[in-house]
Amino acid sequence: MFRKLPGPKGYPPILGLALELPFLSNAELLPYIKKQVITGYDRLGAVWLMGLPGAFVNSPEDIEVVLSSMKYIEKGQEYNLIRPWLQEGLLVSSGQKWHSRRKLLTPTFHFKILEDKSRTMYQNAKLFVDKLLEKNGKPFDPFMKISRCTLDIICESAMGVALNSQNDGSADYVALIGRVTRDIVYRVVNTQHFSEVVWQLTKKGYQNSKDIEAVHDFTQMIITERRQLYEKEKKETLSEEDFGIKKRKAFLDSMLELDISNQAKMTDSDIREEVDTFLFEGHDTTAALILFLLFELGHHQDIQELAYQEQYEIFGDDTREATLNDIQQMTYLERVIKECLRLYPSVPWMSRTLNDDLTLKGLPTIPAGANIMILPIFLHRNPKYYPDPEKFDPDRFLPEECAKRHPFAYIPFSAGPRNCIGQKFAMLEIKTTISTLLRFAKVNSITKRSEVNLVPLVILRPDKPIYISVTPRT
Numbered sequence: 001m002f003r004k005l006p007g008p009k010g011y012p013p014i015l016g017l018a019l020e021l022p023f024l025s026n027a028e029l030l031p032y033i034k035k036q037v038i039t040g041y042d043r044l045g046a047v048w049l050m051g052l053p054g055a056f057v058n059s060p061e062d063i064e065v066v067l068s069s070m071k072y073i074e075k076g077q078e079y080n081l082i083r084p085w086l087q088e089g090l091l092v093s094s095g096q097k098w099h100s101r102r103k104l105l106t107p108t109f110h111f112k113i114l115e116d117k118s119r120t121m122y123q124n125a126k127l128f129v130d131k132l133l134e135k136n137g138k139p140f141d142p143f144m145k146i147s148r149c150t151l152d153i154i155c156e157s158a159m160g161v162a163l164n165s166q167n168d169g170s171a172d173y174v175a176l177i178g179r180v181t182r183d184i185v186y187r188v189v190n191t192q193h194f195s196e197v198v199w200q201l202t203k204k205g206y207q208n209s210k211d212i213e214a215v216h217d218f219t220q221m222i223i224t225e226r227r228q229l230y231e232k233e234k235k236e237t238l239s240e241e242d243f244g245i246k247k248r249k250a251f252l253d254s255m256l257e258l259d260i261s262n263q264a265k266m267t268d269s270d271i272r273e274e275v276d277t278f279l280f281e282g283h284d285t286t287a288a289l290i291l292f293l294l295f296e297l298g299h300h301q302d303i304q305e306l307a308y309q310e311q312y313e314i315f316g317d318d319t320r321e322a323t324l325n326d327i328q329q330m331t332y333l334e335r336v337i338k339e340c341l342r343l344y345p346s347v348p349w350m351s352r353t354l355n356d357d358l359t360l361k362g363l364p365t366i367p368a369g370a371n372i373m374i375l376p377i378f379l380h381r382n383p384k385y386y387p388d389p390e391k392f393d394p395d396r397f398l399p400e401e402c403a404k405r406h407p408f409a410y411i412p413f414s415a416g417p418r419n420c421i422g423q424k425f426a427m428l429e430i431k432t433t434i435s436t437l438l439r440f441a442k443v444n445s446i447t448k449r450s451e452v453n454l455v456p457l458v459i460l461r462p463d464k465p466i467y468i469s470v471t472p473r474t
């Protein structure tokens with residue numbers, strides 16, 4: 001059945017691309033995948049990968065069939081490599097567990113909660129811009145500064161813990177996540193390390209389990225700190241709930257409350273897997289995007305100027321904090337961010353395991369058990385949907401332009417039942433950060449666009465540091 005599907009021929013079953021992948025550098029991975037299963041495969045490119053039959057689904061119409069169905073919500077086999085770290089957290093879990101957790105956690109990112117958090121976001125963004133300005137216009141790689149800022153934002157607003165890593169300069173967790181995600185991709189490419197038993201016998205595997213242990217210690221420290229604070233606050237304040245007013249709780253508090261009140265069986269490890277998931281998804285995705293935003297704005301001074309003009313129309317010369325109402329008025333900045341997410345989708349690779357046969361109109365059936373891969377990075381750069389795709393052009397996201405495209409031609413936050421739960425949080429955070437940067441500083445890119453290769457290290461990254469310079473806006 002699998003052989004009848006369109007895809008590159010001449011690769012043996014089971015081994016498939018595993019014969020060539022280990023010989024590629026990380027920077028060669030995306031061009032290789034593009035050549036093998038994207039170019040010339042408008043709808044589908046089928047090939048064995050990771051010892052499994054795999055199908056890359058490339059057209060918006062077919063992507064819609066997969067992503068919008070409740071039938072295909074189980075994550076692909078490569079997500080098993082994330083389990084030692086994120087266990088059964090929301091990103092990886094499936095079935096009833098995923099369903100009940102999603103229902104439990106969705107309200108914790110409600111609009112009202114975000115409104116409460118916009119102040120935290122602004123204060124961290126302002127500190128971030130001040131830190132960039134400390135470089136006095138000299139070229140530097142801003143990635144660590146960005147990551148500390150997004151980590152502080154997610155910690156303070158979702159976990160209720162002020163981490164202050166921007167001030168104390170700590171970056172252990174960020175470096176650990178960098179290594180853990182790199183190892184996951186290493187194991188996808190080197191299929192012989194797919195098995196946990198084999199992996200644990202290697203030197204790299206040993207170091208990886210030490211890294212994961214250190215990440216878990218960090219998240220446990222956050223949970224313990226918040227638990228103490230939460231219990232203290234609960235004792236000290238006559239909460240509004242005592243008067244029958246149900247208050248929405250932010251992410252970690254809502255799980256602690258369930259644990260304390262025994263309403264749901266949330267064990268310590270249940271809480272930790274979600275904290276691990278949200279801390280990672282909540283800081284690394286946004287950090288990656290902010291890096292690419294600085295890079296593109298630094299290359300397109302005209303677009304930076306238009307985005308600044310919008311800020312000036314909203315704030316004038318006033319240096320006050322940005323409010324949620326201000327942020328909602330930033331329609332040009334929103335288009336800039338959407339265009340950046342088109343070219344640099346923070347999650348460049350998604351996949352599903354088929355529990356059931358999948359038939360896409362007019363194509364042979366894809367058998368149950370196959371891995372379905374969807375790569376926004378190539379979909380978003382397909383000239384069929386985005387003419388002159390490498391050009392950075394925010395006007396692609398004018399409402400009239402969006403109306404001309406298939407809704408599934410743009411999926412930076414995925415779509416359907418397993419879409420990104422944090423997308424509103426992410427947009428608010430990114431808009432707040434870039435708005436604050438534009439109001440108080442100007443950015444220039446030192447690294448050339450042609451020097452940047454993209455690598456899919458779970459999160460999309462440049463293969464080498466990107467250098468920028470930042471000067472005060474006078």
Ligand code: HEM
Pocket residue numbers: 090091092102158277278281282283285286289345346347349350351411412413414417418419420421422423425426
């Ligand atoms: C630029 C920022 C972000 C992008 C581009 C992004 C993108 C995505 C994508 C594509 C998925 C689907 C992944 C898959 O199917 O494997 C996803 C899922 C998820 N995201 Fe985000 N994300 C972003 C920010 C955030 C933030 C800020 C949070 C948390 C506050 C978050 C939490 C999650 C979680 C928990 C899931 C799993 C949802 C589920 O399966 O039910 N993300 N994200």
